[in-house]
Amino acid sequence: MEFRLWAPNAEHVRVVIDGHEHAMTAEQHGWWRADVPAQAGSAYQFRLDDGEPLPDPRSPHQPDGVTGPSQLIDHAAFPWTDSRWQAPPLAGGVIYELHVGAFTPAGTFDAAVERLDHLTDLGVTHVELMPLAQFSGRRNWGYDGVYPYAPHNAYGGPLALKRLVDACHARGLAVLLDVVYNHLGPEGNRLSRFGPYFTDRHKTVWGDTANLENPGSDHVRRFFIDNALMWIRDYHLDGLRVDAVHAFADNSARPFLEQLADQVHALAGPLNRHVLIIAESDLNDPRVVQCPDTGGCGFDAQWADDLHHALHALVTGERTGYYADFGRLADLAKALQNPFVYDGRYSAHRGRTHGRPPGSLSGHRFVVCLQNHDQIGNRDQGRRISHLADLGRVKAAAALILTSPYVPLIFQGEEWAATTPFAYFCDFQDPDLARDVRHGRKDEFASFGWSPDAVPDPQADQTFQNSKLHWDEPAREPHASMLQWYRQLIRLRRATPSLSDGRRDNVRARFDEDQRWLIMQRGPIAVACNFDQTTQQLSLDGHSQPLLQSDPAIRIDDGLVRLPPASVAVLRRS
């Protein structure tokens, strides 16, 4: 078996396999190589210049966690059953974001398989897994991973992940994975022992960022791009969601993000499968998804948060933190037509002009949500919007998301207004680091005006346990009604071409800022929302028939709709 390692500063390198040491040969550009007998299941490490044995930066499996040896994997050995699999298009799709540890009580890949029928019943098309890279400890959101190639051991490791993906494909569900390439976690990260993976020339909130433009950066880029390709090739994933692309520091003529998207897309042909690459971006910059010929990075889609913020501020009345920039129905109306409310407009929260107009880009290039892991978890007590506002308003907001021209994303449990929070949790072993994380969360929350007491202890196992879904809830009210509402909306969206065509140019929104109602029209479909505490009677464009209504007291008659407080009706022009 061939072992390769990039260690440009080492004088000599050995690979240690099941306790036996083998010298490696230096090749060009800091690479080392050895051909040594070994088989899947063998434990191995590398020794640089007689130092302590270290796991492989590209370790495919860390069965004993971040400090133990790496384990060899034979990717060819898995009995895949998805040979005819083709992912459904993202256009017209609905994404379901889940955290493997908190999705089920057991918190494993195999336990998640047991709940897939819930997702197919719900009608979503794409499952998006929060990051899986091996992190320190038993529980973590995933953004502190340090072995990007190794599916976390506590979730079940490589084989179990393949079983989950195969099971999803068997049910017609595509699988996306959240990957973190702008930094690695603070604990168990030994990459700097091997080479210049990171630079301190730019600071991120998470510390040193990946070296994408300094000496050695070709190999650092290769490290992350090969990781992306591995997930798609060896784990049959249908696409990636790249975390926080705004945090990359890269002035190079050929930006890493463009190179990454290009190489991920280049796999589609040889594999004869669709592959997606989606960015999380805070930049409100259409160039993330524009093609390289027009100066873009060539991503298929990017997250766009402004519709979330507009809805959240309106529904909850909150105006702290970034919600200070939102709250008016005019913001919501704009967000339904333009993924960037801030498209070159001054943002008081940011203290600067923000964003750029998205031009004629399709709505399919933007992923929107009413809730996601960040919006729920990065706030007091990890509270969902259904813990903050009455369910009628939440239903109205969900209806707008699921009839919008964008690609909707749902966060696990949102579909039944789960009682469980989703708080930030981690399991760092170093007490100093644990203390820093605790304090850091409290400081972050203070900036939103939340009390430090509103921060569940991120290190406590109980915080993790509390964040797990309760699977008995969906059968009970009011959860059953909410689940039915989401099912109906998703079914309507998928069955109605004018809802899933991605067109933004024909979205019309009428609203009254004082009376707090809004009617969005998309082709023949209208969504009439009353966010107010009073009943409103609104005129419709011609005769309409009701498709869905959140409240039995809604009346549609003679071109008028009568909406009780906090209610919504979805209508079709007849």
Add this chain to the structure above:
Amino acid sequence: MEFRLWAPNAEHVRVVIDGHEHAMTAEQHGWWRADVPAQAGSAYQFRLDDGEPLPDPRSPHQPDGVTGPSQLIDHAAFPWTDSRWQAPPLAGGVIYELHVGAFTPAGTFDAAVERLDHLTDLGVTHVELMPLAQFSGRRNWGYDGVYPYAPHNAYGGPLALKRLVDACHARGLAVLLDVVYNHLGPEGNRLSRFGPYFTDRHKTVWGDTANLENPGSDHVRRFFIDNALMWIRDYHLDGLRVDAVHAFADNSARPFLEQLADQVHALAGPLNRHVLIIAESDLNDPRVVQCPDTGGCGFDAQWADDLHHALHALVTGERTGYYADFGRLADLAKALQNPFVYDGRYSAHRGRTHGRPPGSLSGHRFVVCLQNHDQIGNRDQGRRISHLADLGRVKAAAALILTSPYVPLIFQGEEWAATTPFAYFCDFQDPDLARDVRHGRKDEFASFGWSPDAVPDPQADQTFQNSKLHWDEPAREPHASMLQWYRQLIRLRRATPSLSDGRRDNVRARFDEDQRWLIMQRGPIAVACNFDQTTQQLSLDGHSQPLLQSDPAIRIDDGLVRLPPASVAVLRRS
């Protein structure tokens, strides 16, 4: 008169005019305003929260240097004589870079006027002034300026600069100015007392960089953009050369560089004048000059160093520092057709892949040189290429630059192979800073393998004096011959459409790596260069007649050219 100041953190602000204090009124976004009687010539300062009086960040004149008060200027009062002025196009032009302090013995704007006839005789079209912003001390290259709006007092200040520009225009010379927006100098910089002009989130070799994307950055951008507009509007400059655009840290959706170029170009219409914006860029990235619709910054042109490096390494034999990436005739041949030898190729010096192909961009979008202030000054003893190689080879290199498809730039004195060096000089007042600068230069030189003794003391006045041109030289040999060579080449370039058409697609270069000759063909013009120590006999494409030859022993006959060692002939196909 209206005084305005951005001081977002101040509680109260006063403007002090000729010793009298006047309270300012707070306006939106951290701005302060006062309408107070004052006239041109008044000394003024600002007091924030009862602190010491400080010069205006936008001071138009610092008659007593960086620490003294600012002085009011009436820009409308200058008797301009250039009302019908239109700058010649950069396409087909030749730029002459000069340092006002070292161009003449007196080192002033007015003394420079006395030498303009030399430039018109030489035939250049654009004068490019090294930075003029008020810096600390009497002498400096200009990259340590701290009052970007104030032409340096020791050069003569605002009025004298206007006289120089007006005199240039009277002679048909356009004037470009080098401006530094990525950092300010280390001494006398009080901008951070006023507001968040800088960020430490990104490091440059010069320290903190301009805040272009954090809170308050709209006003910081305005500070620099208004400066650019001032030079063009109030000083009648024809364009700007923006220093080191690779050092900007700006991930925003609307990059500062794009905004700057856009607003500079927007002045052209109202002023009814051509205005240029040129970037110094180390990125080998065509997007600097591409239009924003294709993801570019929209600059008119950018500096491209690879042709310099290819020529310098070939002519001098040097291979240290960045010259390690060059030296082959193949590099030179590529550089004559492609401004980026490194256009996505691995650079050993940088330890990574560098650059991006320039596509079909015109040669007019790239400024090239055989020498500039950096290439001469950032090396042992500030030595020019004519101090390092025999003049025959230098003439060959100059011929290639001045017949290339790009926009050529000449550095003061290059045209007569001046004996004077151009070393780095400064005049910092703080002894600690002075010591750091001395040591920093020695460390930088060590990376090129030059002895620390090869660094002239940057703080010594003698280093500055030694760098001044000797105007008696051009009348003597070998300087007179070199000057004649440059005059002839420039005249030929400007008179020959096929040399100044910017076409890169019809550049052909034949060469022999071992015998060290190269023939470049551009339409009917051929440039045959022998860089070797032996005589070479080369075949030409058909019959040719000589236009210029560096050596009387050159023979052209029957489709052959016989080139003695280190010689060059420029030929026209007959």
